[in-house]
Amino acid sequence: MGVSLKDVALRAGVSAKTVSNVVNDYPHVTPRTRQRVQRAIDELGYRPNLTARHLRKGRTGLITLAIPELGNPYFAEVAGAVIDAAARHDLTVLLDHTAGLREKEILVSQGFRSHVIDGLILSPIRLEREDLLARPEDPPMVLLGEREYDVPYDHIMIDNVGAARIAVRHLLDLGRRRVAFLGARRESARQPAHLRLRGWREAITSAGLVPDESMVVATEGYDRADGAAAMACLLDRDKRPDAVFAYNDLVALGAMRTLVERGLRVPEDIAVVGFDDIEEGRYGAVSLSTVAPDKSGLARLAVDCLVERIAARGEDTPPAPQRILPGYRLIVRESTAIRRA
Amino acid sequence: MGVSLKDVALRAGVSAKTVSNVVNDYPHVTPRTRQRVQRAIDELGYRPNLTARHLRKGRTGLITLAIPELGNPYFAEVAGAVIDAAARHDLTVLLDHTAGLREKEILVSQGFRSHVIDGLILSPIRLEREDLLARPEDPPMVLLGEREYDVPYDHIMIDNVGAARIAVRHLLDLGRRRVAFLGARRESARQPAHLRLRGWREAITSAGLVPDESMVVATEGYDRADGAAAMACLLDRDKRPDAVFAYNDLVALGAMRTLVERGLRVPEDIAVVGFDDIEEGRYGAVSLSTVAPDKSGLARLAVDCLVERIAARGEDTPPAPQRILPGYRLIVRESTAIRRA
DNA sequence: CTGAAAGCGCTTACAG
DNA sequence: CTGAAAGCGCTTACAG
Known part of the structure; x- marks a missing residue:
């Protein structure tokens, strides 16, 4: 041939x-x-022939990025950023999506295809601590994303509690007093939803108010449909909120859709803040205020970390695992544009 | 190790x-x-060790899918579908994004990394016919997407002219008479924008009307921002349209954003139809009518085609290249929900 | 049903 | 500055 x-x-x-x-x-x-x-x-x-070269050198120049869902714009945008960051190290990204299934996440973390890749960036959702502890040393792995773990791996994650606090404080500053939280979880306290909920609680408390747990709505997932359903459920209760902090932009956008259907105005009747800063949030009938993680920053950090791990492979004293917090900022748009008396 | x-x-x-x-x-x-x-x-x-096995067998079990932009939800959704379809053949997808740059598309088509992959699914935008003719035989390649080429490769593409015709006829059936087209191109007649524009023209003509070329607006790209700008430009002209057929959903969503800003109602003042059926279109303040390509179908067709090509590699009489047209349908939502007298 | 040898295409010490 | 040999980890004929 x-x-x-x-x-x-x-x-x-x-x-x-x-x-x-x-x-x-x-x-x-x-x-x-x-x-x-x-x-x-x-x-x-x-x-x-790269295959032959790789067999000889023990490196393939391939890394895997495993994300929950490509259909979620946030992960798609992050994936694009990781691909770009990896290219700068002459690394090619092999993209996996786990569909948010624990089984698939375990498979990936256990090194499915490990003889082809030099390293792994994993963005887990359902994976548990013990799954991670059971994984082999090789290939090197870096965690990326907002699920907290107490494991000896590098982890790139935003300060979710702090970011949520700022978002909710922004709503309180606008004079809102009944700020709902959409997208809570019943599971582990280390879920990002719990972290953001904690930020919600802290912001309200430190404003001298009392968190109203009836303003917290759990969702099945974090899609537009979940947001729409949660908002409907909330509006059917006695007390109506005057602001909503959503787990992410998709939930926020779904919620806004329900508000339109119910004839409520954003931000006049209800102000809304999301999380992720996906592009879609800028182009709705009412543009969406949101917490914007530094996506290209976190992609770069994850790749750099992984590159270091790959280089340190087999060393007696590898660097200690670290948790790295990329930056974020609050972006104010129309969905919170009106201050109240 | x-x-x-x-x-x-x-x-x-x-x-x-x-x-x-x-x-x-x-x-x-x-x-x-x-x-x-x-x-x-x-x-x-x-x-x-898969690398060693592959060196020996000459196959890697890896295929590349090259798409213009992961940030575009349509391509992200298609990519997800291709990954799933490939998994059914025990193939792993290596995702590339070309950023819509001809240089990168050429690189990919020329077999960048070809010694690692068994085959290639390419979704080109800027690539020219001669670039394709100059590429080596190996690895096998299948084209996926709406840019038309006269080249000896399998190509999975929708009947863009037909689909556009149906979308525009739908608008005409609602009683609209000034249907604009957003997202035209100045380049090659084989661009998907030209095909959809041709459908626009045909639908209008076959309704016994005369296409008004002042209702056609070109855009730089196909993002929300392009749609927003094009709509603004159109509204600043003398004649106001009463309907818009947009090149894709992103352009349509951008256009609807501008309509909101100008205080125009959808669909009362202006009805809107997009193309792609991205999920986001269902959750705006006004849900978007659109042409929905059968994404999982076209992903499956592309992978099946490629698998056949890989199997036929080196044969004296490989099967003739074919053009395959996946299905599509028109989805009517709120943005075209009102019939006019 | 199992073994010994050769080789996929490259790179890495080791000579010179 | 260049060459000959060995070997990365597997599979593929070929024997037996």
Whole structure:
């Protein structure tokens, strides 16, 4: 099928080693030799077989990024950023989506395909601590995302509590007093929803108010449909909120859809803040205020971390695992544009 | 580093071949031998090195899917569908995004990384016919997407003209008479925008009307921002449209945002139809009518096609390249919900 | 049913 | 500065 090193060597009248030297830009090659080899390469249309190279070197130049769902714009945007960041290290990203299934997340973390990849960036949702502790050392792994774990792995995650606090404080500053939280969970306290709910609670408390737990609505998932349903459920209760802090932008957008259907105005009747800053939030009938994580920043941090881990593989004293907090900021748009008396 | 076949063979007291036979579920192995080998595998935690296997077999089980932009929900949704379809053939998808740059599209089509992948599904935008003709035979490639080419490759693409015709006819059926088209191109007639524009023209003509070219607005790209700008531009002209057919949902959503800003109602003042059926279109203040391509269908078709090409590689008489048209349907939502007198 | 040998295409010490 | 040999971890004919 293909043209091999040997063919080129034969044609150029040199050894395979010399061709290899040329291909890999080895410094010490006579210009004349280099030129001769290069010509043979061009004439034969030779291209190195990466599989063979990788077998030899023990590296493939491939890393896996495993995210819950490509259909979620936030993860799609993050994936794009990771692909770009990886390209700067000459790494190619193999994208997996786990569909938010614990089984698939375990499979990935256990090193499914590990002999093909140099490293793994995993963004887990359902995975448990013990799953992570049971995984083999290889390939190196970096966690990315808002689910908290107490495990010896590098983890890139935003300060969810702090970010939520700022979002809710923003709503309180607008004069809102009944701020709902959409997208709570019943499970583990380390879920991002719990962290953001804690921020909600802290912001309200530190404003001298009492958190009203009837303003907290749980959802099945975090999609637009979940947000729409949760908002409907909330509006059917006695007390009507005057503001909503949603787990993420999708939930917020779904909630706004329900508000339109019920004839309520945003932000006049109910102000809304989301989380993620997906592009879609800027173009609705009412643009969405939101917490914007530094996506390209966190992608870069995750890739850099992984690259270090890969380099340190097999070392006696690998660097201690660290938790890194990328930046974020609050973006104020129309959905919270009106201050109340 | 890892445990190799040889280690297992040594421990089980058999040859490497026998271990290989067990690992690959070769039929003719004594149950006793199989058991002994299996135990050695378990005890040693052996996992086959795929790179080595691939080098030997000439296949990697990897295919590349190259799309213009992961941030575009349509492509993200299609990518998810392709990943699922590929998994059914035990193929893993390596996702590339070309950022809609001709240079990157050429790179991918020329077989960048071709020694790692078994095949390629390419969704080009800027690529030209000559770029495609210049590419090497290997790896096999299948085109996916709405840019038309006259080249000997399998191509999965929707009947854009027909789909556009149906969308515009729907608007005409609602009694609209000034139907604008947002998202035209100045370039090649084979661009999907041209195909959809042709459908627009045909629908109007066959309704006994005369296409008004002042109702056609070109855009830089196909994002929400482009749609918003195009709509603004259109509204600043003399004649106001009473309906809009947008190149895609993103352009339509951007246009609707502008309509809100200008105080115009959808669909009362202006009805809107998009193309792609991205989930976001269902959850705006006004849900968006759209042409819905059968995404999982087209993903499956593309993967099946590629699998056949890979199998036929090196054959004397490979099957003739074919153009396959996946299905689509018109989805009517609120943005076209009102019939006019 | 199992084994010993060769080889996929490259790179890495080791010579010279 | 360049070459000859060995080997990465597997599978594929070929024997037996």
